[in-house]
Amino acid sequence: MVFERNGFSAVMISVDENRMANAASGMAVNDECKLKFLELKAKRTYRYIIYKIEEKQKQVVVDKVGEPANGYDDFTANLPADECRYAVYDFDFVTEENCQKSRIFFIAWCPDTSRVRSKMIYASSKDRFKRELDGIQIELQATDPTEMGLDVFQSRAN
Template identity: 65%
Template structure:
């Protein structure tokens, strides 16, 4: 691993606002999802968008850019086979095929550090197109 790459991966901070917004989703259920982006000028992960509790999974997917990378957390509510209402938090690393190679590298090298800051994520998904994070995929993972 080159020195430049290791300094890039260690140099990406996480905005306090990103952590507090995640905690609002986790504890208070005020957000259905949070989309995060890397602010290259600030060298940190910031909140780009939040979705209210009434927003659907389709709203969430539509909020992800078609040709740029993002991190996202989604609070997935479901009913188990035993008829119990449950909720699982998914971390999604969104890296569409059409995004710039530099963006893919930046998001890939910063992902683990950012992911560690989000205490309470149950599952992690890597997606390069919407089919890889289809609602059925979440349902299968959550059960």
């Protein structure tokens, strides 16, 4: 319903429409997502974890994991070219002071070629999912591989 007053127009949203918007972002988080993340964070069991949303089950699940020996190229090769994903990457680097460090990156991967509905679901669920993963240090949002190149990781990690 649209109404006008003193030259301003406003849109009223019904309670049902509001409920539907909240339902879209109300994805559950599978327990395995948190357990794998804790293993990556505390034990460094994995180099990366890729998560996907199972729309029919209305939950975020683990899609793939990378062993500690797997590198950045393996990680990017496992991100689908035309589907959205969330990912966590444990990035090792050496500072200018020659200190070995590590940062945990959260990546919201939403390629331009993915379905619009998928982009909307991932965008609306991202903050809630990210809050479930306690210990994320840096967030990246990428629509193509150049937005999450090794140079981007290096510059954001320092």
